[in-house]
Amino acid sequence: MKTLIRLELKKNKINTYIIASLIIAITMLGFLFLFAYAPMLEPNDKDMAIFSGYNNLIPLFGVFNMAVFCVMSAVMYSKFVIEDYSGKRPILLFSYPVSRKKIILSKLSVVCVFTIISMVISNIIVFLTFGITEKFIHLVGRDFTFSIMLQVIESTLVMSFIAASIGVVAVGIGFIKKSVPTTIVSSVLIASLMCNIVVNVTLSRITMYVVAVIMILIGIIFSIFLIKKVNAMEVE
Template sequence: MLNLIRIELFKLKRRSKFIGILITLILSSLIILPVLYSDEKLSSWNAVIILSFAVISLITNVFTCILSGELFMEEYKTKTINIMFTYPISRTKIYFSKLFVMGLYCGIISILGAIIFFSVANIANYIHPAITDAFTKDMLIKVLVLALLYSIFNSFVSIIYSFFSTVKVSIPLMVVCCILILNSTSNNDVMSFSPYALIPLAITIISTILLIPIIRHLNIKDVI
């Protein structure tokens, strides 16, 4: 399993995915600047946290949607997956190795995004104060917890994208699904007790259920 994960990571390393993620996060973090100093500016760190993770989650979802197409749909379309199937390796293990890599990148984006976004917000607020409250220890704990929760949630979302990449093999459906997920989870404080906070939980449950048809399909699909 570890060797399979290394192979998938090597594939992504050759495609320079990390550099693209880093540049995207840095450019996206600059959205905080006009928001901080607009007429309806963000006056609290809690508002900054919600906005930051909404943007980070958007970037993560779009990236995992694209990545799912490359790791699953493209390999089946070009039949490069046949190389893996020539070895006595379970197709289920191959699938979960790809899924693990997608989850790993979800975690990287969430953590790296949090560092970049709050660094930009802190520097901007230090140069020209706009946020009225202080960044407390409780705020830091909330950022860390949210980074973990969004990493886990987006990892489960990648299962849905893999469903449309393997079973349905439809890019339009995958894009529509991505848009629906973004619309249902944007600006949603998952740590609150509002009904909207249950939406990510429902999506996570649906993702888990989709593992059944995905694994069944992969084990019977003939790509030769």
């Protein structure tokens, strides 16, 4: 399994996605500053209250960041899975002296773990940078403390697992027609739906965890679905 994972990393040039994650982190930092500055534009606008304070800013940013990484996950799955199992390419995969199950699991594992790790590192870097600048700019009007950082880490971990699960669901849908656009569009639509749900439940930590567990279970179901589809595939 480790050998298969190393082959996937070399074959699909993981450095490309590392650079993409860095670009996402820089872009998201800009959005975080924008979110924090928004209440200052219209101090009397009640709608701007959703951007005020870390208790609102952290979950709102987390949901937005989750949607972005969902799309990146779908793009990776399109390259790792959809393209490799389309046309005549499966002939090469099925010629390996390794079970089909291990091959598809290695692909799912690489993308899933990369999505979680890259999102966690990205968010931590973004909020640490924001917290340092807050000592000089004071956009939020409250010190960035260690307890706030713990809140960021907790929210990020939950959102990252949701993002990884959505990626698996999207590739499962896209695999039916072996379609890259279907995979990416599915991730966007599911991420949009989850954003609406998560934004309404982020004030309840228990509910947020329940949503995450449900999405993980759905992701596992779609993983089993993919394994069965690959095992039953016939190369034309």
